Amino acid sequence: MIATIAFGLLLLSLVIQIVFLFRKESGQDGISPWLSLAAGILLLIEIVRRSIAIRFVALTGMFESLIFLACFLALLIFALRYFKSAKGNRVIPFGATIIAVIFLALASSPLAPSDIKPPVPALQSGWLVLHVSFTFIGEVFFAVGFVSAILQLVSKDEEKRRSYDRITYTSIAIGYPIFTAGALIFGAIWAEKAWGVWWSWDPKETWALITWLTYTAYLHFRLVRKSTSKLVPALVIIGFVIAMFTFFGVNFLLKGLHSYA
Amino acid sequence: MKAFFDKLYNALRSVKLAVVLLVLLALFAIAGGIIPQGKAASYYIEHFSGAGSRIILALALDHVFSSFLFLLVSAIFAINLTVCTFHRLTNEFFKPREKRRHGPDFLHIGLIILLFGGILTSRSRTETFINLRKGDSVRLPGGAKVVLVDLKYEQYPDGRPKSWESTVAIDKNPPPEVPAPVLAHEEESGDTLGTTGFADPTLNNSLSSAKASSSASAVSSAAPAAPAISTDTEAGHGLPSSPAPSTPIAELPQYRIRVNTPLRLKGYSIYQQNWHTEKQVVLRDAMGMQFFLEPGMRETTKDGFVLFMALDTSQGTGGAAVANVAAAPAAAAVQSAIFLLEQNGARTVVKAAPGEKINSFTFSGYIDQPVSGLAVVSDKGYPFVAAGFILVILGVFITYIRKLKGILA
Numbered sequence: 001m002i003a004t005i006a007f008g009l010l011l012l013s014l015v016i017q018i019v020f021l022f023r024k025e026s027g028q029d030g031i032s033p034w035l036s037l038a039a040g041i042l043l044l045i046e047i048v049r050r051s052i053a054i055r056f057v058a059l060t061g062m063f064e065s066l067i068f069l070a071c072f073l074a075l076l077i078f079a080l081r082y083f084k085s086a087k088g089n090r091v092i093p094f095g096a097t098i099i100a101v102i103f104l105a106l107a108s109s110p111l112a113p114s115d116i117k118p119p120v121p122a123l124q125s126g127w128l129v130l131h132v133s134f135t136f137i138g139e140v141f142f143a144v145g146f147v148s149a150i151l152q153l154v155s156k157d158e159e160k161r162r163s164y165d166r167i168t169y170t171s172i173a174i175g176y177p178i179f180t181a182g183a184l185i186f187g188a189i190w191a192e193k194a195w196g197v198w199w200s201w202d203p204k205e206t207w208a209l210i211t212w213l214t215y216t217a218y219l220h221f222r223l224v225r226k227s228t229s230k231l232v233p234a235l236v237i238i239g240f241v242i243a244m245f246t247f248f249g250v251n252f253l254l255k256g257l258h259s260y261a
Numbered sequence: 262m263k264a265f266f267d268k269l270y271n272a273l274r275s276v277k278l279a280v281v282l283l284v285l286l287a288l289f290a291i292a293g294g295i296i297p298q299g300k301a302a303s304y305y306i307e308h309f310s311g312a313g314s315r316i317i318l319a320l321a322l323d324h325v326f327s328s329f330l331f332l333l334v335s336a337i338f339a340i341n342l343t344v345c346t347f348h349r350l351t352n353e354f355f356k357p358r359e360k361r362r363h364g365p366d367f368l369h370i371g372l373i374i375l376l377f378g379g380i381l382t383s384r385s386r387t388e389t390f391i392n393l394r395k396g397d398s399v400r401l402p403g404g405a406k407v408v409l410v411d412l413k414y415e416q417y418p419d420g421r422p423k424s425w426e427s428t429v430a431i432d433k434n435p436p437p438e439v440p441a442p443v444l445a446h447e448e449e450s451g452d453t454l455g456t457t458g459f460a461d462p463t464l465n466n467s468l469s470s471a472k473a474s475s476s477a478s479a480v481s482s483a484a485p486a487a488p489a490i491s492t493d494t495e496a497g498h499g500l501p502s503s504p505a506p507s508t509p510i511a512e513l514p515q516y517r518i519r520v521n522t523p524l525r526l527k528g529y530s531i532y533q534q535n536w537h538t539e540k541q542v543v544l545r546d547a548m549g550m551q552f553f554l555e556p557g558m559r560e561t562t563k564d565g566f567v568l569f570m571a572l573d574t575s576q577g578t579g580g581a582a583v584a585n586v587a588a589a590p591a592a593a594a595v596q597s598a599i600f601l602l603e604q605n606g607a608r609t610v611v612k613a614a615p616g617e618k619i620n621s622f623t624f625s626g627y628i629d630q631p632v633s634g635l636a637v638v639s640d641k642g643y644p645f646v647a648a649g650f651i652l653v654i655l656g657v658f659i660t661y662i663r664k665l666k667g668i669l670a
Contacts, residue, residue, distance in 0.1 A: 121520035177657035
């Protein structure tokens with residue numbers, strides 16, 4: 001119920017943003033960021049409610065993961081208004097809101113059963129909580145970078161392209177260390193404690209590594225190609241597509257140690 | 262000559278080379294993530310088109326992560342990273358202290374140590390799986406003896422596992438193992454080659470009793486060079502190793518092993534991998550004494566022995582299952598078991614249902630014995646890997662945290 005209200009708020013925010021996108025005045029509307037904030041807080045309450053019910057941090061299923069992703073993305077959409085480079089930009093919050101709505105729409109689909117289930121022994125670990133939460137928070141920044149990279153690619157105005165490049169780079173530069181710590185380091189520590197092996201080329205591990213390699217390539221490529229190359233934002237777009245495949249595709253298509261995720 | 266080495270040095274430390282190698286590594290990983298790994302050649306010929314299967318097999322994409330090409334690219338990447346780190350570090354040291362930025366250095370050195378740890382892990386890691394019932398013991402290569410004192414299994418109301426927990430006693434200086442005597446005629450020795458008469462098998466927890474500790478089951482090794490881990494019974498043959506009397510369990514230090522909470526011993530870690538039940542047949546003799554046999558174990562008689570071979574699977578009930586201990590025996594009560602009987606040198610295979618006579622015994626039914634699945638791991642690379650993790654985390658945060666300063670309005 002709480003998630004449904006949050007979904008409604010994000011949809012309303014999306015409608016308001018669409019209206020403002022077609023208006024000539026510059027700047028973002030004053031309502032949609034607050035709707036995003038309200039949706040984020042509601043989703044946070046839902047995560048806390050579920051966590052109390054299972055007496056563990058509710059981050060062990062597909063539904064909870066999607067709620068978590070949408071929650072932090074909604075909170076980041078609100079925070080974007082305080083970012084120097086993204087302030088006043090109407091398209092990036094709009095794109096990010098679409099992604100948050102997609103996450104919540106998927107959460108309400110049969111692919112993500114919403115039953116509250118306490119975790120099996122392998123998932124009862126503080127390292128798992130760090131692994132999953134850091135990975136998703138990193139991916140939330142990658143989502144903003146993804147929207148910005150698309151705008152960077154399609155924009156014909158050189159000044160706008162540079163501005164989008166800066167937003168893209170900032171998003172990835174914040175998301176990358178969080179993702180590295182969460183997906184690779186904390187994940188490996190958890191795997192060692194749970195299974196006695198810190199790396200096993202499990203499909204999820206392999207795809208998380210591919211995501212990391214792609215963003216690492218972006219950060220290095222940007223050093224040598226600067227902001228004029230179209231390949232630079234293309235890597236960010238590819239990186240986010242791979243990150244989403246790692247999250248959804250691997251769960252449904254490839255079996256491995258993470259098949260309960 | 263100097264010009265050549267300068268060119269080589271510059272090429273090896275180049276960021277462009279790093280980008281190319283990162284993309285190549287990502288492409289290899291994508292191939293390894295999409296193409297099923299480690300299957301027989303016939304699998305790829307069957308599931309991929311003619312050209313596709315030929316490419317997979319020619320480029321060793323059926324085992325990407327151990328293929329020559331992948332290892333070659335990884336090696337060049339390691340060289341690139343090392344040269345780049347050296348170059349960067351020396352440059353940073355020539356800068357004034359306040360202008361130095363060591364975040365990328367931490368990150369790169371961490372990755373180098375991580376790669377070294379990874380190589381060490383792949384070369385030296387050993388993993389051995391053991392199944393222990395309560396009272397069973399196992400001797401680690403370092404000499405320490407591990408006795409399973411207790412095991413607990415909890416499940417949620419919906420049947421999913423909630424926790425697996427083993428309590429083990431560690432005897433760090435057990436007496437040396439006494440080789441089992443060669444028994445020319447097992448019947449004459451009067452010893453039994455199976456688990457022997459205990460009114461309650463769950464009380465079977467004394468290290469000092471050869472009989473009590475003679476039921477450790479199959480040991481399988483995942484690593485080619487895994488050191489030998491000996492259990493008190495050679496599974497399938499039921500030959501006890503007759504350990505000499507040692508410290509009583511109550512006086513040994515006891516530890517709990519749970520999933521996500523391994524036991525760290527000197528050079529080894531023991532992980533709780535699973536929990537399951539294993540069926541044992543219960544035989545009763547004329548005196549009312551009970552004998553518990555797992556598959557492959559036998560009980561001697563005056564003129565031969567009775568060996569429990571297997572459950573009769575043709576009736577549809579499996580032999581071992583992850584199950585609720587309390588609920589399982591009733592479900593299995595009607596299933597037949599297959600025995601090998603030896604009487605005065607003549608051997609016959611018989612199928613018997615609970616309640617039937619088998620030689621001098623009565624087959625009184627089954628008991629589900631809980632079994633703790635443990636993995637004993639030795640990984641000399643992990644300390645390096647852990648050190649690499651710390652440096653990588655430090656490196657990425659020091660490098661990119663500065664970005665936060667410039668983004669807020």
